[in-house]
Amino acid sequence: MDEKIPKIPSREITEPEAYLNRRTFMRAGILAASVAATGGAYRAFFSPKRRPVTAAKGASTLPTSRGAFPPVGPSSIADMHAISEPQTSLGDITHYNNFYEFSTDKAEVADEAAAFITRPWTISVGGLCSKPTTFDLDDVLQLAPLEQRVYRMRCVEAWSMVIPWDGYSLSKLLERVQPLSSAKYVAFTTLLDPTRMPNQGRRVLDWPYVEGLRMDEAMHPLTMLACGLYGQPMPPQDGAPLRLVVPWKYGFKGIKSIVKIELVSEQPPTTWNLAGPNEYGFYANVNPAVDHPRWSQASERRIGGGQRKTLMFNGYADQVGRLYAGMDLTANY
């Protein structure tokens, strides 16, 4: 640990909670009005009934599975993401989570999501393409060999992990639908179902969670459609059954529990940009030289081990830097 790197006082790393609490507070009036109008549904969403905590720490199963989780092989692009840093433990990866559909408390997400049923599951891929297709989860799992790729994961809140994801390049899925040349961006949408994602009954964010990438970012081989980690199906709290992983961008770009992917011509709206446009941009490339308005991004707290300097593009600059040649990275944060 480099002693010259100042410790970030934990009170500065309150985002997004502090921001959201403010908004939630302001919206309390709206909610109070809606509870009168929609009483039953509102109470159902807010019922304090706890979900059974069935999953063992870090464990994950495929409920009512008709297909098995395919074997996971080595990365086909290992040279693009070689890493010597130790992997974060499965316990930390599955018990320190941002997944606001279940809880805004990182330590609570695992319990709140434990009973999340992710089969059957479909993902529709459409928009500007020749072959729009709705894929069943089992088709997605079989579409290309699953690879394990160990990537750094850097949250905008200045903490990080090293995670062995299982999946394949998102380009493999996108190629199946034959994108048209008019497709310039890719828009992603999380499941919207407050009966299964209880915190969607609270307006902490505008649901469903949405994200987006430029087409060249989406087609970059490092960009991953992940269906598991540590050789197991994706734990619910990490975005089961399918989530995006873009290792050179802040973690919030890695949208979880995806049900829809659309090829579009214009830059799509993204949830955190809508929530705080001055603080969260569309690009969200990890950049130690561009601070968050309320804290430094120069260093990060590695979960399970020390403070370290944040790397340009999270250490993937050689692989992705050319995508941003000529762009003003301060304006396009």
Ligand SMILES: Nc1nc2c(c(=O)[nH]1)N[C@H]1C(S)=C(S)[C@@H](COP(=O)(O)O)O[C@H]1N2
């Ligand atoms: N649908 C959805 N996706 C999401 C989030 C979320 O709240 N909802 N949180 C994001 C944030 S801020 C981060 S840092 C990562 C966290 O992923 P992890 O819990 O698997 O580490 O998921 C991202 N994807």
Ligand SMILES: [Mo]
């Ligand atoms: Mo994050």
